[in-house]
Amino acid sequence: MPYGGGRMSPLLAVVGTIGDRRVTMFADACVRYGLRPPEVIPWTSVLRGEEIAPEPGTLVRIDSPGEDAEADALLRGPGEPSRVGGGARWHAAFTAGMARVREVVERTPGAELLGDVDEIAVMFDKRLCHARLTAAGVPVPPALPGPVEGYDSLREQMDRAGWGRVFVKPAHGSSASGVIALHAAGHRVLAVTSAELSASGLHNSLRVRRYENEADLRVIVDRLAGDGLHVECWFPKAGYGGRTIDLRVVVVDGAPTHAVVRASRTPMTNLHLGGARGDLGEVRARLGEEGWERVLDACARAAACFPASPAAGVDLMIGVDWRSVAVAEVNAFGDLLPGLTGFPGSGAEDLDTYDTQVRAILSRRTTAPGTAAPPPAAPAPGSGDVSTRAGDVDAVASGVPRGTGAPGARDVPMRGRV
Numbered sequence: 001m002p003y004g005g006g007r008m009s010p011l012l013a014v015v016g017t018i019g020d021r022r023v024t025m026f027a028d029a030c031v032r033y034g035l036r037p038p039e040v041i042p043w044t045s046v047l048r049g050e051e052i053a054p055e056p057g058t059l060v061r062i063d064s065p066g067e068d069a070e071a072d073a074l075l076r077g078p079g080e081p082s083r084v085g086g087g088a089r090w091h092a093a094f095t096a097g098m099a100r101v102r103e104v105v106e107r108t109p110g111a112e113l114l115g116d117v118d119e120i121a122v123m124f125d126k127r128l129c130h131a132r133l134t135a136a137g138v139p140v141p142p143a144l145p146g147p148v149e150g151y152d153s154l155r156e157q158m159d160r161a162g163w164g165r166v167f168v169k170p171a172h173g174s175s176a177s178g179v180i181a182l183h184a185a186g187h188r189v190l191a192v193t194s195a196e197l198s199a200s201g202l203h204n205s206l207r208v209r210r211y212e213n214e215a216d217l218r219v220i221v222d223r224l225a226g227d228g229l230h231v232e233c234w235f236p237k238a239g240y241g242g243r244t245i246d247l248r249v250v251v252v253d254g255a256p257t258h259a260v261v262r263a264s265r266t267p268m269t270n271l272h273l274g275g276a277r278g279d280l281g282e283v284r285a286r287l288g289e290e291g292w293e294r295v296l297d298a299c300a301r302a303a304a305c306f307p308a309s310p311a312a313g314v315d316l317m318i319g320v321d322w323r324s325v326a327v328a329e330v331n332a333f334g335d336l337l338p339g340l341t342g343f344p345g346s347g348a349e350d351l352d353t354y355d356t357q358v359r360a361i362l363s364r365r366t367t368a369p370g371t372a373a374p375p376p377a378a379p380a381p382g383s384g385d386v387s388t389r390a391g392d393v394d395a396v397a398s399g400v401p402r403g404t405g406a407p408g409a410r411d412v413p414m415r416g417r418v
Contacts (some may be wrong), residue, residue, distance in 0.1 A: 243264055243265055
Protein backbone atom coordinates (compact mmCIF):
# COMPACT_ATOMS: atom_id res chain seq x y z
CA MET A 1 0.00 0.00 0.00
CA PRO A 2 1.58 3.32 -0.99
CA TYR A 3 1.58 6.18 1.49
CA GLY A 4 2.43 8.91 -0.97
CA GLY A 5 4.29 9.48 -4.21
CA GLY A 6 4.21 5.77 -5.03
CA ARG A 7 6.39 4.87 -2.07
CA MET A 8 5.53 1.56 -0.46
CA SER A 9 4.15 1.57 3.05
CA PRO A 10 6.40 0.05 5.71
CA LEU A 11 5.16 -2.82 7.84
CA LEU A 12 4.99 -1.93 11.52
CA ALA A 13 4.74 -3.94 14.71
CA VAL A 14 4.47 -2.83 18.33
CA VAL A 15 5.71 -4.70 21.37
CA GLY A 16 3.03 -3.73 23.86
CA THR A 17 -0.23 -4.80 25.43
CA ILE A 18 -3.24 -5.58 23.26
CA GLY A 19 -5.96 -3.00 23.89
CA ASP A 20 -3.66 -0.62 25.77
CA ARG A 21 -4.23 2.97 24.67
CA ARG A 22 -0.56 3.46 23.84
CA VAL A 23 -0.92 0.69 21.27
CA THR A 24 -4.32 1.75 19.96
CA MET A 25 -3.39 5.43 19.67
CA PHE A 26 -0.23 4.57 17.72
CA ALA A 27 -2.30 2.26 15.50
CA ASP A 28 -4.84 5.03 14.91
CA ALA A 29 -2.03 7.34 13.83
CA CYS A 30 -0.75 4.71 11.40
CA VAL A 31 -4.21 4.39 9.87
CA ARG A 32 -4.51 8.17 9.51
CA TYR A 33 -1.35 8.04 7.42
CA GLY A 34 -2.80 5.28 5.25
CA LEU A 35 -0.71 2.52 6.80
CA ARG A 36 -1.79 -0.94 7.82
CA PRO A 37 -2.48 -1.20 11.57
CA PRO A 38 0.66 -2.54 13.23
CA GLU A 39 0.91 -6.10 14.45
CA VAL A 40 0.90 -6.27 18.25
CA ILE A 41 3.53 -8.47 19.87
CA PRO A 42 2.30 -8.95 23.46
CA TRP A 43 4.77 -8.32 26.23
CA THR A 44 3.46 -11.43 27.94
CA SER A 45 4.57 -13.52 24.95
CA VAL A 46 8.01 -11.92 24.99
CA LEU A 47 8.45 -12.45 28.72
CA ARG A 48 7.27 -16.06 28.64
CA GLY A 49 9.72 -16.90 25.88
CA GLU A 50 6.96 -17.73 23.40
CA GLU A 51 7.68 -17.57 19.69
CA ILE A 52 7.52 -14.10 18.20
CA ALA A 53 7.94 -13.79 14.46
CA PRO A 54 7.50 -10.39 12.81
CA GLU A 55 7.24 -10.39 9.04
CA PRO A 56 10.39 -9.71 7.02
CA GLY A 57 10.98 -5.99 6.62
CA THR A 58 8.93 -5.03 9.67
CA LEU A 59 9.77 -1.92 11.68
CA VAL A 60 9.38 -2.93 15.33
CA ARG A 61 8.49 -0.36 17.98
CA ILE A 62 9.00 -1.19 21.66
CA ASP A 63 6.36 0.35 23.90
CA SER A 64 5.45 0.15 27.57
CA PRO A 65 3.80 -2.96 29.06
CA GLY A 66 1.22 -0.49 30.37
CA GLU A 67 -1.11 -1.58 33.13
CA ASP A 68 -1.20 -5.27 32.24
CA ALA A 69 -1.25 -7.11 35.57
CA GLU A 70 -0.04 -10.33 33.94
CA ALA A 71 2.97 -8.60 32.42
CA ASP A 72 3.66 -6.88 35.74
CA ALA A 73 3.71 -10.25 37.50
CA LEU A 74 6.13 -11.61 34.92
CA LEU A 75 8.36 -8.58 35.38
CA ARG A 76 8.24 -8.06 39.16
CA GLY A 77 7.09 -11.46 40.30
CA PRO A 78 3.73 -12.37 41.83
CA GLY A 79 2.13 -9.99 44.30
CA GLU A 80 -0.36 -7.19 44.72
CA PRO A 81 -0.07 -4.90 41.66
CA SER A 82 -0.34 -1.81 43.88
CA ARG A 83 2.75 -2.70 45.89
CA VAL A 84 5.76 -0.42 45.82
CA GLY A 85 9.06 -2.11 45.03
CA GLY A 86 10.41 -4.86 42.85
CA GLY A 87 12.00 -2.31 40.55
CA ALA A 88 15.35 -4.05 40.25
CA ARG A 89 13.71 -7.32 39.24
CA TRP A 90 11.38 -5.44 36.87
CA HIS A 91 14.32 -3.71 35.20
CA ALA A 92 16.30 -6.93 34.79
CA ALA A 93 13.34 -8.80 33.29
CA PHE A 94 12.34 -5.87 31.09
CA THR A 95 15.87 -5.44 29.77
CA ALA A 96 16.14 -9.17 29.07
CA GLY A 97 12.81 -9.05 27.25
CA MET A 98 13.94 -6.15 25.09
CA ALA A 99 17.18 -7.97 24.31
CA ARG A 100 15.13 -10.94 23.13
CA VAL A 101 13.11 -8.68 20.84
CA ARG A 102 16.34 -7.25 19.45
CA GLU A 103 17.69 -10.73 18.72
CA VAL A 104 14.49 -11.66 16.88
CA VAL A 105 14.59 -8.45 14.82
CA GLU A 106 18.26 -8.95 13.95
CA ARG A 107 17.62 -12.39 12.49
CA THR A 108 14.47 -11.33 10.60
CA PRO A 109 15.37 -10.30 7.02
CA GLY A 110 14.96 -6.57 6.50
CA ALA A 111 13.44 -5.97 9.94
CA GLU A 112 14.51 -2.97 11.97
CA LEU A 113 14.11 -1.95 15.59
CA LEU A 114 12.75 1.56 16.11
CA GLY A 115 14.80 2.62 19.09
CA ASP A 116 17.69 1.24 21.06
CA VAL A 117 17.37 -1.38 23.79
CA ASP A 118 20.41 -0.16 25.70
CA GLU A 119 19.22 3.45 25.68
CA ILE A 120 15.79 2.47 26.96
CA ALA A 121 17.46 0.48 29.75
CA VAL A 122 19.46 3.56 30.78
CA MET A 123 16.35 5.75 30.80
CA PHE A 124 14.78 3.24 33.20
CA ASP A 125 17.71 3.57 35.61
CA LYS A 126 17.63 7.04 37.14
CA ARG A 127 21.22 6.76 38.37
CA LEU A 128 22.61 5.93 34.93
CA CYS A 129 20.36 8.47 33.21
CA HIS A 130 21.44 11.25 35.58
CA ALA A 131 25.10 10.34 35.05
CA ARG A 132 24.70 10.42 31.27
CA LEU A 133 22.98 13.81 31.35
CA THR A 134 25.62 15.20 33.72
CA ALA A 135 28.45 14.01 31.48
CA ALA A 136 26.82 15.77 28.52
CA GLY A 137 26.49 19.06 30.39
CA VAL A 138 22.68 18.92 30.54
CA PRO A 139 21.41 20.89 33.57
CA VAL A 140 20.28 18.49 36.30
CA PRO A 141 20.01 18.78 40.09
CA PRO A 142 23.09 17.54 41.98
CA ALA A 143 22.79 13.94 43.18
CA LEU A 144 24.30 11.96 46.04
CA PRO A 145 27.09 9.71 44.76
CA GLY A 146 25.60 6.67 46.48
CA PRO A 147 25.05 3.92 46.94
CA VAL A 148 22.29 4.81 49.40
CA GLU A 149 21.78 1.58 51.31
CA GLY A 150 19.06 2.65 53.73
CA TYR A 151 17.81 5.44 55.95
CA ASP A 152 21.00 5.81 57.99
CA SER A 153 23.08 5.89 54.81
CA LEU A 154 20.74 8.51 53.35
CA ARG A 155 21.01 10.81 56.36
CA GLU A 156 24.79 10.41 56.57
CA GLN A 157 25.23 11.34 52.92
CA MET A 158 22.80 14.25 53.22
CA ASP A 159 24.80 15.57 56.18
CA ARG A 160 28.10 15.24 54.30
CA ALA A 161 26.62 17.11 51.32
CA GLY A 162 25.06 19.75 53.55
CA TRP A 163 21.61 19.08 52.12
CA GLY A 164 18.49 19.39 54.25
CA ARG A 165 15.97 18.86 51.45
CA VAL A 166 16.12 16.10 48.85
CA PHE A 167 14.06 14.01 46.49
CA VAL A 168 14.49 10.29 47.10
CA LYS A 169 13.64 8.25 44.00
CA PRO A 170 13.58 4.49 43.44
CA ALA A 171 16.21 3.86 40.78
CA HIS A 172 13.78 2.03 38.49
CA GLY A 173 10.48 3.60 39.48
CA SER A 174 7.90 5.45 37.41
CA SER A 175 4.70 7.42 37.98
CA ALA A 176 6.24 8.86 41.19
CA SER A 177 5.93 5.41 42.77
CA GLY A 178 7.96 5.45 45.97
CA VAL A 179 9.28 8.98 45.42
CA ILE A 180 9.80 10.90 48.66
CA ALA A 181 10.17 14.66 49.02
CA LEU A 182 12.14 14.89 52.26
CA HIS A 183 12.96 17.80 54.56
CA ALA A 184 15.15 16.73 57.47
CA ALA A 185 16.74 18.59 60.38
CA GLY A 186 18.16 16.35 63.07
CA HIS A 187 15.44 13.92 64.13
CA ARG A 188 12.71 16.20 62.81
CA VAL A 189 11.53 15.05 59.40
CA LEU A 190 8.78 15.88 56.97
CA ALA A 191 8.37 13.42 54.13
CA VAL A 192 5.78 13.74 51.37
CA THR A 193 5.10 10.68 49.23
CA SER A 194 2.34 8.69 47.55
CA ALA A 195 3.66 5.52 49.20
CA GLU A 196 1.34 4.25 51.91
CA LEU A 197 2.80 2.25 54.77
CA SER A 198 0.31 -0.24 56.17
CA ALA A 199 0.26 -3.60 57.90
CA SER A 200 0.33 -5.33 54.51
CA GLY A 201 3.41 -3.48 53.30
CA LEU A 202 4.19 -0.46 51.17
CA HIS A 203 1.65 0.40 48.48
CA ASN A 204 1.02 3.06 45.86
CA SER A 205 -1.81 5.40 46.65
CA LEU A 206 -3.63 8.09 44.73
CA ARG A 207 -3.32 10.28 47.82
CA VAL A 208 -0.14 12.14 48.66
CA ARG A 209 0.72 11.71 52.33
CA ARG A 210 2.94 13.35 54.95
CA TYR A 211 5.10 11.38 57.34
CA GLU A 212 6.56 13.16 60.35
CA ASN A 213 7.45 10.09 62.39
CA GLU A 214 11.10 9.24 61.77
CA ALA A 215 10.53 5.58 62.61
CA ASP A 216 7.94 5.26 59.83
CA LEU A 217 10.22 7.05 57.39
CA ARG A 218 13.08 4.72 58.29
CA VAL A 219 10.92 1.69 57.45
CA ILE A 220 9.90 3.18 54.11
CA VAL A 221 13.41 4.16 53.01
CA ASP A 222 14.93 0.87 54.17
CA ARG A 223 12.36 -1.06 52.13
CA LEU A 224 12.91 1.05 49.03
CA ALA A 225 16.69 0.89 49.27
CA GLY A 226 16.79 -2.81 48.42
CA ASP A 227 15.97 -1.97 44.79
CA GLY A 228 18.40 0.95 44.60
CA LEU A 229 17.85 4.65 45.24
CA HIS A 230 18.71 7.85 43.41
CA VAL A 231 18.76 10.97 45.59
CA GLU A 232 18.78 14.51 44.22
CA CYS A 233 19.13 17.86 45.93
CA TRP A 234 15.84 19.74 46.12
CA PHE A 235 15.32 22.05 43.13
CA PRO A 236 12.93 24.90 44.09
CA LYS A 237 10.43 25.14 41.25
CA ALA A 238 8.59 28.08 39.79
CA GLY A 239 4.90 28.42 40.31
CA TYR A 240 1.84 30.57 39.90
CA GLY A 241 -1.66 30.57 41.31
CA GLY A 242 -0.44 28.90 44.49
CA ARG A 243 0.88 25.84 42.64
CA THR A 244 4.37 24.76 41.67
CA ILE A 245 4.87 23.64 38.09
CA ASP A 246 7.02 21.57 35.81
CA LEU A 247 6.78 20.53 32.17
CA ARG A 248 6.58 17.27 30.25
CA VAL A 249 8.10 17.93 26.84
CA VAL A 250 8.03 15.31 24.09
CA VAL A 251 11.02 15.36 21.75
CA VAL A 252 10.66 13.59 18.38
CA ASP A 253 13.71 13.09 16.17
CA GLY A 254 15.60 15.69 18.18
CA ALA A 255 12.92 18.40 18.01
CA PRO A 256 10.64 19.33 20.95
CA THR A 257 7.08 19.15 19.62
CA HIS A 258 4.60 18.79 22.49
CA ALA A 259 4.53 20.23 26.01
CA VAL A 260 2.15 20.04 28.93
CA VAL A 261 2.32 22.06 32.14
CA ARG A 262 1.77 20.09 35.35
CA ALA A 263 0.81 22.15 38.40
CA SER A 264 0.36 21.01 41.99
CA ARG A 265 0.09 22.19 45.58
CA THR A 266 2.30 19.26 46.61
CA PRO A 267 5.87 18.47 45.53
CA MET A 268 4.57 15.77 43.15
CA THR A 269 3.06 17.28 40.01
CA ASN A 270 1.94 13.98 38.46
CA LEU A 271 -1.61 14.43 37.26
CA HIS A 272 -2.87 11.18 38.80
CA LEU A 273 -1.70 12.43 42.22
CA GLY A 274 -3.83 15.56 42.20
CA GLY A 275 -1.79 17.65 39.82
CA ALA A 276 -3.65 19.83 37.34
CA ARG A 277 -3.05 21.00 33.80
CA GLY A 278 -1.50 24.42 33.61
CA ASP A 279 -1.65 27.08 30.94
CA LEU A 280 1.29 26.63 28.57
CA GLY A 281 0.66 30.03 27.02
CA GLU A 282 0.99 31.71 30.41
CA VAL A 283 4.19 29.81 31.19
CA ARG A 284 5.68 30.79 27.83
CA ALA A 285 4.73 34.41 28.42
CA ARG A 286 6.38 34.43 31.86
CA LEU A 287 9.51 32.82 30.47
CA GLY A 288 9.75 35.16 27.52
CA GLU A 289 11.16 34.13 24.17
CA GLU A 290 14.68 33.65 25.52
CA GLY A 291 13.48 31.60 28.48
CA TRP A 292 11.28 29.39 26.31
CA GLU A 293 14.21 28.73 23.98
CA ARG A 294 16.28 27.82 27.05
CA VAL A 295 13.61 25.27 28.02
CA LEU A 296 13.51 23.76 24.54
CA ASP A 297 17.29 23.67 24.31
CA ALA A 298 17.61 21.78 27.61
CA CYS A 299 15.00 19.25 26.48
CA ALA A 300 16.62 18.77 23.08
CA ARG A 301 20.03 18.31 24.70
CA ALA A 302 18.61 15.75 27.13
CA ALA A 303 17.01 13.77 24.31
CA ALA A 304 20.25 14.00 22.30
CA CYS A 305 21.90 11.89 25.00
CA PHE A 306 19.84 9.05 23.53
CA PRO A 307 20.50 9.50 19.80
CA ALA A 308 19.10 6.13 18.72
CA SER A 309 15.75 6.77 20.44
CA PRO A 310 13.28 8.38 18.02
CA ALA A 311 11.23 9.96 20.83
CA ALA A 312 11.55 10.76 24.52
CA GLY A 313 9.51 12.54 27.17
CA VAL A 314 11.60 15.02 29.14
CA ASP A 315 10.45 16.24 32.56
CA LEU A 316 11.79 19.77 32.86
CA MET A 317 11.80 21.96 35.99
CA ILE A 318 11.88 25.75 35.91
CA GLY A 319 13.51 27.52 38.85
CA VAL A 320 11.77 30.05 41.07
CA ASP A 321 13.71 32.77 39.26
CA TRP A 322 12.01 31.73 36.00
CA ARG A 323 15.46 31.54 34.43
CA SER A 324 17.24 28.43 35.67
CA VAL A 325 16.12 25.04 34.35
CA ALA A 326 16.92 21.45 35.28
CA VAL A 327 15.97 18.12 33.78
CA ALA A 328 14.30 15.83 36.30
CA GLU A 329 13.97 12.72 34.14
CA VAL A 330 14.00 11.40 30.59
CA ASN A 331 11.19 8.95 29.88
CA ALA A 332 11.43 6.31 27.17
CA PHE A 333 7.63 6.07 27.01
CA GLY A 334 6.69 9.63 27.84
CA ASP A 335 4.41 10.22 24.85
CA LEU A 336 1.00 9.24 26.29
CA LEU A 337 -0.64 12.66 26.12
CA PRO A 338 -4.17 12.06 24.80
CA GLY A 339 -5.66 14.94 22.86
CA LEU A 340 -2.52 17.09 23.00
CA THR A 341 -1.34 18.62 19.74
CA GLY A 342 2.00 20.30 19.13
CA PHE A 343 2.69 23.69 20.68
CA PRO A 344 2.78 26.77 18.41
CA GLY A 345 5.96 26.88 16.38
CA SER A 346 6.72 23.17 16.84
CA GLY A 347 5.81 22.12 13.31
CA ALA A 348 3.35 19.62 14.81
CA GLU A 349 0.54 22.04 15.67
CA ASP A 350 -2.21 19.81 14.24
CA LEU A 351 -0.68 16.47 15.21
CA ASP A 352 -0.78 14.45 18.41
CA THR A 353 2.35 12.75 19.71
CA TYR A 354 1.67 9.55 17.78
CA ASP A 355 0.90 11.29 14.49
CA THR A 356 4.17 13.15 14.90
CA GLN A 357 6.13 9.95 15.42
CA VAL A 358 4.52 8.19 12.45
CA ARG A 359 5.28 11.22 10.30
CA ALA A 360 8.90 11.02 11.44
CA ILE A 361 9.09 7.30 10.62
CA LEU A 362 7.81 7.94 7.11
CA SER A 363 9.97 11.02 6.60
CA ARG A 364 13.07 9.00 7.39
CA ARG A 365 12.08 6.61 4.60
CA THR A 366 11.19 9.00 1.80
CA THR A 367 12.95 8.32 -1.48
CA ALA A 368 13.73 11.98 -2.11
CA PRO A 369 16.07 13.57 0.44
CA GLY A 370 14.40 16.40 2.29
CA THR A 371 10.92 15.25 1.29
CA ALA A 372 8.55 15.10 4.24
CA ALA A 373 5.73 12.65 4.69
CA PRO A 374 2.29 13.95 3.72
CA PRO A 375 -0.09 15.02 6.49
CA PRO A 376 -2.45 12.44 7.97
CA ALA A 377 -5.79 11.85 6.31
CA ALA A 378 -7.68 13.23 9.29
CA PRO A 379 -6.63 15.60 12.07
CA ALA A 380 -5.84 14.16 15.45
CA PRO A 381 -8.61 14.50 18.03
CA GLY A 382 -8.24 17.32 20.51
CA SER A 383 -7.95 21.06 20.52
CA GLY A 384 -4.32 21.57 21.39
CA ASP A 385 -4.70 20.86 25.09
CA VAL A 386 -4.71 17.69 27.14
CA SER A 387 -8.06 15.97 27.35
CA THR A 388 -9.79 15.00 30.56
CA ARG A 389 -7.89 11.72 30.37
CA ALA A 390 -4.60 13.58 30.56
CA GLY A 391 -4.07 12.19 34.03
CA ASP A 392 -2.68 9.18 32.23
CA VAL A 393 0.63 10.98 31.97
CA ASP A 394 2.79 8.81 34.20
CA ALA A 395 -0.34 7.36 35.76
CA VAL A 396 -0.44 4.18 37.74
CA ALA A 397 -3.42 1.85 37.42
CA SER A 398 -6.63 3.22 38.80
CA GLY A 399 -8.30 1.59 41.74
CA VAL A 400 -5.13 1.36 43.82
CA PRO A 401 -6.00 -0.03 47.27
CA ARG A 402 -5.43 2.63 49.86
CA GLY A 403 -4.99 0.40 52.89
CA THR A 404 -5.14 1.66 56.42
CA GLY A 405 -2.09 3.87 56.48
CA ALA A 406 0.66 4.17 59.03
CA PRO A 407 -0.17 5.81 62.36
CA GLY A 408 2.29 8.61 61.63
CA ALA A 409 0.93 9.37 58.18
CA ARG A 410 -1.74 11.79 57.13
CA ASP A 411 -3.07 13.09 53.85
CA VAL A 412 -1.43 16.20 52.49
CA PRO A 413 -3.92 19.07 52.48
CA MET A 414 -4.16 20.52 49.00
CA ARG A 415 -3.01 23.84 50.46
CA GLY A 416 -0.02 22.24 52.16
CA ARG A 417 3.52 22.40 50.94
CA VAL A 418 6.78 21.04 52.26
